[in-house]
Amino acid sequence: MREQGIDEKDVAEADLRTRRGVFRAVAFRDPVDGHEHMALARGDVRGRGDVLVRMHSECMTGDIFAATRCECGDQLGAALDAIVREGAGVLVYLRGHEGRGIGLVAKVRTHILQDDQGLDTVDSATAIGLPVDVRDYGPAARILRHLGVRSVRLMSNNPGKVSALESYGVAVAARVPLLVPVSDDNVRYLTAKRDRLGHDLPQLDAPAVLDEAPVSEVR
Numbered sequence: 001m002r003e004q005g006i007d008e009k010d011v012a013e014a015d016l017r018t019r020r021g022v023f024r025a026v027a028f029r030d031p032v033d034g035h036e037h038m039a040l041a042r043g044d045v046r047g048r049g050d051v052l053v054r055m056h057s058e059c060m061t062g063d064i065f066a067a068t069r070c071e072c073g074d075q076l077g078a079a080l081d082a083i084v085r086e087g088a089g090v091l092v093y094l095r096g097h098e099g100r101g102i103g104l105v106a107k108v109r110t111h112i113l114q115d116d117q118g119l120d121t122v123d124s125a126t127a128i129g130l131p132v133d134v135r136d137y138g139p140a141a142r143i144l145r146h147l148g149v150r151s152v153r154l155m156s157n158n159p160g161k162v163s164a165l166e167s168y169g170v171a172v173a174a175r176v177p178l179l180v181p182v183s184d185d186n187v188r189y190l191t192a193k194r195d196r197l198g199h200d201l202p203q204l205d206a207p208a209v210l211d212e213a214p215v216s217e218v219r
Helices: 060-064 072-086 104-117 138-146 159-166 187-197
Strands: 011-018 021-029 036-042 051-057 089-094 151-155 171-176
Touching: 021 138, 036 072, 036 138, 051 072, 060 072, 072 089, 089 138, 151 159, 159 171
Parallel strands: 051 089, 051 151, 151 171
Antiparallel strands: 011 021, 021 036, 036 089
16 A cells, blocks of 8 residues: 655645754644644755654653653754754654653653652553553654655664664664763663663763763764
């Protein structure tokens, strides 16, 4: 069956001036999940390969309120900075991914279990009868095709995101680490992501030497 594309009537584009400069804001309603997502494009990416791309899952607490329990807000900023340095790239901001897809109310309930019972980010979700991760990256693949991106260098510490994007027919030329410093607030969360979810987080082995959040290509 042919992959469903995004209808032009469900897309709106405009320049977005930010503290990092001007991006092309591409708002779109996904035909499958029905959510309204946003892609921020910098430079000319149409017809290009090896485009620097970040698929960023919505995280209200980290992205907006700068919560330090997770690294989401830091990764969002680091990804945008990397795209600016590169001169071209795309950040796809995926709505409906709060708490790896369980929603905001459920996510806050898992925080209570983490704080009161010492459960990690995995066990706190399953303890309330919810799956660990139900995110779908189809909307990212569809908007990348809409933008004419031929292949990507994916900014992520999660190898699973590479296979997820490739399953939708998007070629991933490389995975680019997006590491943030380890702190007392996020060490439990990062450790669970490494040990329970398979994320590649080498800074946990040597946190003292990671002073910044570097973005470097891994082939």
